[in-house]
Amino acid sequence: MSRIGKMPVAVPSGVDVKIDGSNVTVKGPKGELHRVFNERVSFETGDGELNVTRPDDARESKALHGLSRALLNNMVVGVSEGFRKDLEIQGVGYRAALKGSDIELQVGYSHSVLVAAPDGITFEVPEPTKISVSGIDKEKVGQVAANIRKVRPPEPYKGKGIRYAGEYVRRKAGKAGK
DSSP, X not given: OOTTTTSOEEOOTTOEEEEETTEEEEEETTEEEEEEOOTTOEEEEOSSEEEEEOSSOOHHHHHHHHHXXXXXXXXXXXXXXXXXXXXXXXXXXXXXXXXXXXXXXXXXXXXXXXXXOOTTEEEEEEETTEEEEEESOHHHHHHHHHHHHHHSOOOTTTOOEEEETTOOOOOOOOOOOO
């Protein structure tokens, strides 16, 4: 049995979960999320919690059991608390600025790079070298943060670039010389 799949998903007060076959809609104080799950898993509602069950021990059912529970838990946490990814910019003259709801990055190119905010994602720039990406969909928050990091990933010689907060960049020595 899947260790993750058999754990119940706690549903906090203020969060409403509607299950219609394989369609699941979760509404909460921060918004609403909808996802269509595979038919191999089914959901049971209890008092303040949700359980994910699988019909058999087939390989695909086992794989989908833990995945479906994790996705459902991310939906519940997203509409109640939300998700956030923090990025740091390092390099002389490298900075970010908020332009409306979008972010303008100046990271060593001859031009500035504009990153548009998709639906459901908000950007914050508390300092010119820090970016915060937040939203209710964990998958979308992570993808937008990865796209921002892809504009100028950290390089190993001087460590310049955009990195996740707390990310360790392994440094190289560079040229040895005579």
